[in-house]
Amino acid sequence: MEDKETIDAELAVIGAGIAGMAAAMFASNRGIPTVQIGRTGELAFASGLIDLMGVHPLAQKHVQEDPWAAIDLLTKVSPQHPYARLGKKKILEALNEAIAFLEQSGLPYQGSGEKNSLVPTPAGTLKPTYRVQSGMWNGVQSLKLGTPCTIVGFQGLKGFSPQQMKTVLERRWPGLRAARISFPAASSNSEIYPEQLALRFDLPEGRRLLADLLRPNIMNAGAVGLPAVLGIYRSKQAIEDLEEALGIPVFEIPTILPSVPGIRLKEAFCSGLQRNGVRLFHQFRVLEAAPARKAKFHLTVGRKNAELTIRASGVILASGRFLGGGLHAGRNGIHESIFDLPVHQPENRELWHRMNPMDPRGHPINRAGLEVDKNFRPLKNGGPAFENLYAAGSILAHQDWMRMKCGSGLSIATAFGAVEAFGTSRPR
């Protein structure tokens, strides 16, 4: 290992999802020399919405209008939920800092003050969330006011059916109409891809063509809704141009698989982190971790094989769950992949999942994860496993982000908590 390059940093953030990005941001905002290691691919699955707390209690499928009241209720019955460690004041501080950072990187967010908003999805369902990318805001408003809108889809763009939205939302949003346009695309078959489209709308010619195609379809509409493909780097300008050309509000509807808003989030974080001087090792993985001599961690990292060593005084483990690879499930149980930390989990595999995948209570395995002390340090044998190892994000136990609709809020807030704890412990 001696002949590999060695890099020194004060803090190493393992993970490039929302928690990892947020941790690197909070650390670099505070002047802590930081490196980030991780794969950014999963952000392409992020809806780009910032959830804080949407549903509580789960068993009653109660969609909450007030996320902060919901957090109060939740932390009373679940004092081990990561939100309980932080308290509302810190959670709000964390969110505000993150949203300001993203705005600075060209990705503004909006919301209904301190209340949740309902966002229409392509399925015709409604999702509660705290903050939406600005391009989606008119959609939230139009739904609320019942504004007669035309939803327009693209020929060849899968998984987005204006007809589905209209049909499913008919009773709730009677003024919806459905339309479809054909945008000339480069591929040989008739399929078009969200990223491909979005890049076209970063450019003025693309927007002009789109406006021309939309115009005949939006007679008498109070607003027009499109899948979230209106630019990657210049989405704000894309929407402004379209609104000017069409004379009515234009809004985006979040999509997934892949999600352009998720890609925007990734790009905004990356550019901001680079501005802040964070050294990024994206698409790298931590192959080996050794807590070592002179109280530093030695992380062997590489894309496939070992490429270099990172020496850091502190590590924030934001490596995600099973999809991200932070946790691994084998026939004998769930393991944490890098430090082999104890994982809180159901007694046996038969208890992992309920019989109904849509059981509103959620699956017990989703609450498995790392238990931490009040400083967000993972526990082992009753105390912190390592003095300067912290954990943040969805890898934490006692939360169910997919059901509670608290994913990004949890990631951002716990990253804040972990960085704050490390900051307090830093040698001067």
Next chain:
Amino acid sequence: MQTQVLIIGGGATGTGLARDLALRGIKCILVEKQDLNAGASGANHGLLHSGARYVAGDSPSAAQCRLENELLKKLAPQCIENTGGLYIAVEGDDETYSAAFPDLCSAAGIPAIPLTPDEAREREPLLTERITAAYEVEDASIDPFRLSLSNMHHATCLGSVLLRHCEVTDFEIDNGFILAVRLRDTSNGQEILVEAEQFVNAAGAWAGVIAALAGASIPILYSKGTLLVTGHRLCHRVLNRLRPPSDGDIVMPGGTVSILGTTSIRIETLDDVSPTVNEVDLIVKEIRALLPCIEEIRFIRAFSGVRPLISQAGKSDDRSVSRGFSLLDHLSDGLKNFTTITGGKLTTYRLMAEKAADLVSSRLGNTNPCLTAHEKLPDPAVCHWTEPASSPKKWFGNGKQQTVMLCECEMVPASTVDLIADCLQENREKVNLKALSLRTRIGKGPCQGTFCGAQVTAYLYDLGLYHSNLGLDDLGKFLIERWKGIRPILLDMPLAQAELQEAVYCGFFCLELLDPEDLEV
């Protein structure tokens, strides 16, 4: 509605019977509570038995299998991949059993060619090094979906009628004669009355329930069997464990995958038949003796089926209850025009149908001979889509690149969905994810419906085939159905896939928050 013969049950036996009768010029209506192959016919190994498995305990079954095996290879080759099979004994297996095996096979007329362990491993390199005996047999792989679809298609071309989603609720009986059957269309609640001269119970595991409605009683045992599907095909041939029939004896090639199994668990009711974590672990443990690499293999899903076994006095172990079939004329139940055909296995479906058709025909005074042992099973294009990898072949072959891929894992394009949808609508059947996944491979690939579920639903809404929340309701049902199969294998990559699926459908779409009460009918 009126017909000559009413058949209850749309599995291999029922559809085979409809075709047999149709070929004798007899008009039938086949009623099915769900869709074709909803029972054991849709949840089995797909094994076309050489018969060798039954030589020790059930030699009549063994001989029947051999004959039907040869017949079906001749008459329905499009449903069969003639893979051949091996019987393998490993260190620790019952030596008396393997010693007796060749003579027992020979006595039943079943070819079993001895191989050395090296020869066996040359044919199947993944086999263990601890082989003590090996034989080559004439097992093959058969596609039960294509089989039933093709049988039913031929029957309907000859004038028979298929009523799916119709549940039998009652029989109208007068003086030992069944006059009519009352049905409930489960898709709209409508009641339908069908008058017929003869009534056949081919309801498989539900035969006891149907018979009870007619006032007859059949001693049926339910034996649940679970099977595991691997991500890719492990062996060319069928692999059988050469030992007294037990759990986890078989590795079955199924197109692009392998199917491992099985178990035999006595269950009391037919409600909620799902594979369990323990069964999956048991199968893996047993298969490890044949294929040591099995722990590294990725599984796609598990599924369970129920074998209906006619209980025999004195047999306590479900494996020793005869897997031969039963034809009941119900005269002792005081019924003069009711027949039950049950038990048996997929391999002997045609023979079961023949015997039932013989009895029914004679009761009708029809003397036309059975033609199913001579007539080739027709091979219509619309029944081709169940074959794994057939979709990419056709898609690329046609050069028809102007289409959108709705299921990327199994490469099913929108044009295929159009074709199947048209077909279903012509037969006045519902177009939904379930019907589509039965006839294609949508949802059966690694993503288990994560991507294609949403994409196909959107497409069907675009075609105007769904109104209101119905598409979402179908999507939810589709995911619940797939879940049964993936829940017990959620480790490693499949668990990561399941997490992504939950993130999409719950985290984003909030599908779990929908209230069933909100749905319009």
